[in-house]
Amino acid sequence: MSDPVRIGLLGRGTVGGAFAELLAERAEAVEAATGRRPEIAGVLTRDEGDFGEILGRSDLVVELIGGTDPARQYVLDALRAGRPVITANKQLLAQHGDELFALAREMGVQLRFEAAVAGAIPIVRTIQESFGVTEVSKVFGIVNGTTNFILSEMAATGAAYEEVLARAQELGYAEADPSDDVSGADAAAKMAILARLAFHTPVTLAEVPYEGIETIQPDDLAYAKELGLSLKLLGVAERRDGGISVRVFPCFLYQGHPLSPVEGPFNAIMVEAPAITEVTMSGPGAGGVQTASAVLGDVVSILAGEAPVHEAREELPIVADVTSSFYLHLEVADRPGVLAQIAQVLGDNEISVKSVVQRGIGDDARLVMVVHECIESRFATALEEIAELDDLRSAPRAIRVIEKEFV
Numbered sequence: 352m353s354d355p356v357r358i359g360l361l362g363r364g365t366v367g368g369a370f371a372e373l374l375a376e377r378a379e380a381v382e383a384a385t386g387r388r389p390e391i392a393g394v395l396t397r398d399e400g401d402f403g404e405i406l407g408r409s410d411l412v413v414e415l416i417g418g419t420d421p422a423r424q425y426v427l428d429a430l431r432a433g434r435p436v437i438t439a440n441k442q443l444l445a446q447h448g449d450e451l452f453a454l455a456r457e458m459g460v461q462l463r464f465e466a467a468v469a470g471a472i473p474i475v476r477t478i479q480e481s482f483g484v485t486e487v488s489k490v491f492g493i494v495n496g497t498t499n500f501i502l503s504e505m506a507a508t509g510a511a512y513e514e515v516l517a518r519a520q521e522l523g524y525a526e527a528d529p530s531d532d533v534s535g536a537d538a539a540a541k542m543a544i545l546a547r548l549a550f551h552t553p554v555t556l557a558e559v560p561y562e563g564i565e566t567i568q569p570d571d572l573a574y575a576k577e578l579g580l581s582l583k584l585l586g587v588a589e590r591r592d593g594g595i596s597v598r599v600f601p602c603f604l605y606q607g608h609p610l611s612p613v614e615g616p617f618n619a620i621m622v623e624a625p626a627i628t629e630v631t632m633s634g635p636g637a638g639g640v641q642t643a644s645a646v647l648g649d650v651v652s653i654l655a656g657e658a659p660v661h662e663a664r665e666e667l668p669i670v671a672d673v674t675s676s677f678y679l680h681l682e683v684a685d686r687p688g689v690l691a692q693i694a695q696v697l698g699d700n701e702i703s704v705k706s707v708v709q710r711g712i713g714d715d716a717r718l719v720m721v722v723h724e725c726i727e728s729r730f731a732t733a734l735e736e737i738a739e740l741d742d743l744r745s746a747p748r749a750i751r752v753i754e755k756e757f758v
């Protein structure tokens with residue numbers, strides 16, 4: 352009989368606890384697949400275990416503590432000691448990826464992190480291995496289940512953001528402190544990781560601008576429905592103008608877009624490349640057992656053999672000013688000439704209007720427009736100029752739109 356593989360488990364919370372259970376349940380299957388039976392060599396929590404001792408009796412280390420401190424130090428120590436490491440920690444990789452990957456390569460050990468992006472969806476393996484030498488042009492999708500749940504509920508019920516957030520917290524889809532999720536910061540960390548893998552270039556969290564969903568109003572969703580749009584928080588990483596653009600923002604999608612029907616706490620990611628056209632994967636993006644299942648998959652991969660550790664092959668510049676279509680929501684005085692004034696400002700900034708819906712609200716009117724793809728900085732200028740118009744009744748609201756109807 353071959354030696355068991357001893358796993359040092361750092362963290363036994365939602366994911367760590369589920370991983371320990373799943374490992375016990377599937378130990379025989381892992382042994383059948385890899386020839387080695389996994390067992391837990393020791394567990395570290397805030398009040399249990401000693402890291403040095405656990406490391407000493409482990410063949411591989413699974414980091415499920417979260418955050419960067421002390422997780423970074425533990426992962427560095429484990430790699431330096433020649434132990435392969437599995438982590439689900441997106442913050443750690445998005446902020447300290449260069450250092451960790453460099454050390455793993457130097458030590459010739461594996462660093463795997465399938466669970467760090469989109470829970471149970473095997474997107475990391477797919478991009479790193481299946482599309483490892485494919486010229487990926489774009490990776491984008493819904494990488495945060497909390498915000499997708501909130502936006503789906505707001506659209507379905509017409510309820511306000513705060514009310515739906517409270518419901519999401521009751522149901523366990525949002526944390527007590529939801530700020531990382533609703534601000535887009537969590538999605539930005541995941542997109543930094545995906546961009547790094549897809550484009551083989553160093554990308555850190557600090558280079559990913561993000562916008563969240565906190566200011567989305569129920570009437571944005573109601574009007575959008577009339578225009579045939581659904582709202583998602585999207586992470587987008589794409590090649591543009593010899594560089595890359597990596598961003599997170601709320602975005603309207605036309606019906607027929609593959610991401611449009613993805614509702615509730617689910618994630619979905621699309622990869623585009625000339626050689627593959629496009630591939631979409633969807634599934635649960637979080638949850639104890641779902642995330643633990645991705646961690647267990649990494650255990651099997653490590654036992655089954657070598658896979659290359661990520662290495663940046665080039666340094667692509669980040670392109671800041673890109674083009675987008677926008678939805679624009681304006682409350683204005685219901686007077687002749689107002690629409691002409693707005694059209695003038697847009698025209699002066701080379702922005703053309705695709706559709707307009709106008710409604711009277713007492714003495715005022717609400718204008719909801721979709722404008723064709725334009726340079727974002729020009730649109731920002733136009734928005735500032737529109738905000739200055741005397742006939743404007745409240746601050747303009749703008750949300751990006753993916754205009755291309757999927758065919």
Ligand SMILES: NC(=O)c1ccc[n+]([C@@H]2O[C@H](COP(=O)([O-])OP(=O)(O)OC[C@H]3O[C@@H](n4cnc5c(N)ncnc54)[C@H](OP(=O)(O)O)[C@@H]3O)[C@@H](O)[C@H]2O)c1
Nearest residue numbers: 362363364365366396397398415416417439440637638642
């Ligand atoms: N939850 C999900 O659905 C999900 C999905 C994808 C990825 N992830 C990632 O998985 C990781 C773990 O998340 P989780 O939800 O399982 O977190 P969690 O429930 O908060 O569990 C964290 C665990 O780490 C331990 N821990 C915290 N600080 C520590 C320290 N300084 N020293 C030693 N142990 C410490 C905690 O110990 P105590 O038990 O003593 O508090 C607890 O056992 C994170 O990187 C997260 O981003 C989670």
